[in-house]
Amino acid sequence: MKLSGAQVLMEIFKEQQVDTVFGYPGGAVLNIYDEIYKSSDWLKHIITCHEQGASHAADGYARATGKTGVVLATSGPGATNLVTGIATAYLDSTPMVAITGNVACSLIGRDSFQEVDIKGITMPITKHNFMVKDVTRLADTLREAFSIATSDRPGPVLVDIPKDVQIATCAFTPAKGAQAPKVPALDAAMLAQAEKLIREAKRPFLYVGGGVQIAGAGDLLIKLAETIGAPIGASMMGLATVPHRHPLFLGMTGMHGRYAASIALDKSDLIIAVGTRFSDRATGNKQEFSKNHKVLHIDIDPAEISKNIPAYVALVADVKLALTALIDAELPHSAPEWLAEVQALKAAPDNHLSMDASILNPELVLRAANQRLPQDSPVATDVGQHQMWVAQYYHFQKPRTFITSGGLGTMGFGMGAAMGACIGSGLKKTLLITSDGSFHMNMNELATAVANRLPLIILVLNNSVLGMVRQWQTMFYDKRYSNTTMNRPTDYCLLAQAFGAKGLRLETLDKMDSVLDKAFSLPGPVVVDVRINRDEMVLPMIPPNGTIKEMILRG
Amino acid sequence: MENQRLIISLLVNNESGVLTRISGLFARRGFNIDSLSVGETENPRISRITIQAAGDEYVRSQIMHQLGKLHDVKKVALMDAAQTVLRELLLVKVHANPDTRGQVLDAVTVFRAKVIDLTPTTMTMELTGECTKLDAFITYLDPLGIIEVCRTGVTAIGRGDYVLKTNEEE
Numbered sequence: 001m002k003l004s005g006a007q008v009l010m011e012i013f014k015e016q017q018v019d020t021v022f023g024y025p026g027g028a029v030l031n032i033y034d035e036i037y038k039s040s041d042w043l044k045h046i047i048t049c050h051e052q053g054a055s056h057a058a059d060g061y062a063r064a065t066g067k068t069g070v071v072l073a074t075s076g077p078g079a080t081n082l083v084t085g086i087a088t089a090y091l092d093s094t095p096m097v098a099i100t101g102n103v104a105c106s107l108i109g110r111d112s113f114q115e116v117d118i119k120g121i122t123m124p125i126t127k128h129n130f131m132v133k134d135v136t137r138l139a140d141t142l143r144e145a146f147s148i149a150t151s152d153r154p155g156p157v158l159v160d161i162p163k164d165v166q167i168a169t170c171a172f173t174p175a176k177g178a179q180a181p182k183v184p185a186l187d188a189a190m191l192a193q194a195e196k197l198i199r200e201a202k203r204p205f206l207y208v209g210g211g212v213q214i215a216g217a218g219d220l221l222i223k224l225a226e227t228i229g230a231p232i233g234a235s236m237m238g239l240a241t242v243p244h245r246h247p248l249f250l251g252m253t254g255m256h257g258r259y260a261a262s263i264a265l266d267k268s269d270l271i272i273a274v275g276t277r278f279s280d281r282a283t284g285n286k287q288e289f290s291k292n293h294k295v296l297h298i299d300i301d302p303a304e305i306s307k308n309i310p311a312y313v314a315l316v317a318d319v320k321l322a323l324t325a326l327i328d329a330e331l332p333h334s335a336p337e338w339l340a341e342v343q344a345l346k347a348a349p350d351n352h353l354s355m356d357a358s359i360l361n362p363e364l365v366l367r368a369a370n371q372r373l374p375q376d377s378p379v380a381t382d383v384g385q386h387q388m389w390v391a392q393y394y395h396f397q398k399p400r401t402f403i404t405s406g407g408l409g410t411m412g413f414g415m416g417a418a419m420g421a422c423i424g425s426g427l428k429k430t431l432l433i434t435s436d437g438s439f440h441m442n443m444n445e446l447a448t449a450v451a452n453r454l455p456l457i458i459l460v461l462n463n464s465v466l467g468m469v470r471q472w473q474t475m476f477y478d479k480r481y482s483n484t485t486m487n488r489p490t491d492y493c494l495l496a497q498a499f500g501a502k503g504l505r506l507e508t509l510d511k512m513d514s515v516l517d518k519a520f521s522l523p524g525p526v527v528v529d530v531r532i533n534r535d536e537m538v539l540p541m542i543p544p545n546g547t548i549k550e551m552i553l554r555g
Numbered sequence: 556m557e558n559q560r561l562i563i564s565l566l567v568n569n570e571s572g573v574l575t576r577i578s579g580l581f582a583r584r585g586f587n588i589d590s591l592s593v594g595e596t597e598n599p600r601i602s603r604i605t606i607q608a609a610g611d612e613y614v615r616s617q618i619m620h621q622l623g624k625l626h627d628v629k630k631v632a633l634m635d636a637a638q639t640v641l642r643e644l645l646l647v648k649v650h651a652n653p654d655t656r657g658q659v660l661d662a663v664t665v666f667r668a669k670v671i672d673l674t675p676t677t678m679t680m681e682l683t684g685e686c687t688k689l690d691a692f693i694t695y696l697d698p699l700g701i702i703e704v705c706r707t708g709v710t711a712i713g714r715g716d717y718v719l720k721t722n723e724e725e
Binding site: 119120123124127128148301302303305306307 | 572576579580613616617620621623624626627
């Protein structure tokens with residue numbers, strides 16, 4: 001059977017069980033789109049307004065489902081528009097395959113129309129990338145791309161396919177059946193050391209990162225925590241992995257972490273860090289962070305061990321495997337005093353600081369939205385204050401429901417990601433919590449949401465300023481509000497209507513329930529303009545490179 | 556922690572862009588490459604790269620692990636100086652007229668270099684050896700007037716049974 005390169009791509013999609021692709025057509029992918037046209041009975045293609053939106057959608061889809069997100073773009077600007085989305089996926093270890101068309105091989109290197117070296121551009125932000133110049137290599141290269149994207153620590157892979165390779169034909173041999181990825185065995189000596197470390201610990205603390213969710217090991221983590229009597233804190237990427245209601249769960253640690261989580265981490269004598277890379281936002285001052293406790297670091301990526309925080313003992317392993325082994329090791333429970341202390345911290349007034357409840361504030365809005373949304377529905381955010389408030393006040397109970405850009409901190413991530421997560425979840429009602437700053441970056445995708453009739457609720461926490469930057473200007477730049485006060489008269493209700501969505505305005509606390517009830521009752525995309533105070537802060541805050549002693553609790 | 560000289564041997568896929576991936580990784584993570592040499596191996600699909608770098612324990616560990624993550628890198632090994640033969644090739648051109656040639660030729664004899672080109676005003680030599688020997692040769696020639704220096708960078712091979720194999724072959 002002879003197939004064209006474009007047909008080979010469709011066959012590989014089938015093999016890899018890809019049924020949804022996000023993308024945008026163009027000159028260098030016309031042949032691929034021609035095959036997509038013929039494949040509409042099994043392949044859903046979502047056309048976005050901009051390739052960046054498509055890349056974030058593929059990312060959101062992957063985060064919500066655990067499957068590989070696929071995005072497709074044409075050469076040149078189509079390809080470069082993917083860059084932020086690919087980098088976002090790379091920093092948060094999302095499995096993604098990006099397919100780009102390129103000019104024909106004979107035109108490569110001649111600065112042809114819409115030619116760009118996307119392989120060169122994306123080298124530092126992909127796990128690996130390929131340019132396929134020989135159609136007979138296409139099928140295996142694509143298989144390899146999917147394998148790399150999902151194996152070990154997942155990440156994005158880009159495959160650049162020149163136009164003539166899409167047209168050229170070759171014999172196609174279906175795959176012999178997927179090979180199970182190799183899982184490296186646990187190092188027995190290191191495991192013994194890890195067990196010894198936990199046995200000796202009096203005040204263990206389990207610190208959960210995004211890797212636990214990726215490994216699907218939340219339940220195992222809870223089991224270990226219960227076995228050894230350790231409280232659980234999470235990095236932002238680790239949120240939603242452990243149900244918020246679990247008695248041992250303290251919430252997020254780090255720069256804007258919860259009081260109890262940060263203090264308990266500081267007071268622990270052993271941090272068992274699982275699937276996390278100790279980002280600077282999570283640790284603050286690294287020297288101080290490393291004092292007074294040992295670190296047992298469990299991660300699949302050997303390069304993360306001792307990269308940011310020195311590990312006393314490290315297990316380079318699949319998180320599931322390592323946690324199972326530790327659970328089976330019959331480790332002792334920590335002293336009752338430790339958990340008593342932790343529960344006291346959890347109950348401490350400083351762990352329950354609230355915003356002024358006499359006015360409409362983000363905390364109240366988020367708690368009200370939380371009550372209205374089913375627990376298994378995705379919640380996406382953009383980046384900034386609203387994102388931190390979600391991390392603090394939204395009580396996630398199910399894995400893969402919190403869709404947010406952690407490592408790269410991509411403003412504009414939310415619209416695309418929410419659409420991808422919504423589609424991936426089988427069109428569950430999806431909440432996007434964003435802000436006026438972030439929403440303005442990629443609000444064009446509202447058109448995509450409307451066109452696909454996505455059940456999307458978009459809460460724009462509107463303070464007319466770039467709140468997070470303003471907060472830093474307030475705290476560290478003597479209130480010089482350089483370029484953070486927006487004078488944008490955008491009418492979000494009219495805007496929503498113009499796109500064909502519904503728009504609602506929420507200005508006062510007394511209207512909160514009725515407006516949110518209305519928003520949650522509408523079927524299609526709805527934008528709610530939520531007016532909040534521009535001086536609302538994200539607290540607690542540990543200043544950048546600061547320590548737990550410098551935690552700011554009140555504004 | 557003190558900086559040590561690191562000799563890193565890599566077996567990589569012989570494909571376009573591999574060198575960019577490796578040099579890009581060093582640049583992006585802020586590690587310096589002191590020298591790099593590359594060539595095909597006995598297997599035409601595999602190239603061997605020898606990198607000389609410097610770094611403390613942290614840099615060493617990060618270089619090794621980050622290189623190991625590159626998909627095109629099939630083996631990465633830190634070479635033990637005591638168990639490794641290191642060589643570098645130097646080509647050097649100096650000013651030399653019939654009056655000054657004698658001084659240059661003394662050095663050629665002592666360092667066991669080879670004269671590979673001669674004109675009425677210049678002499679060009681080749682010398683192989685460890686970097687320190689090449690450095691000493693250059694230091695001697697410097698006052699005589701060096702015109703051009705070309706060095707290949709270090710290449711390294713393990714002694715005896717120590718053979719580098721790709722992870723798949725092992």
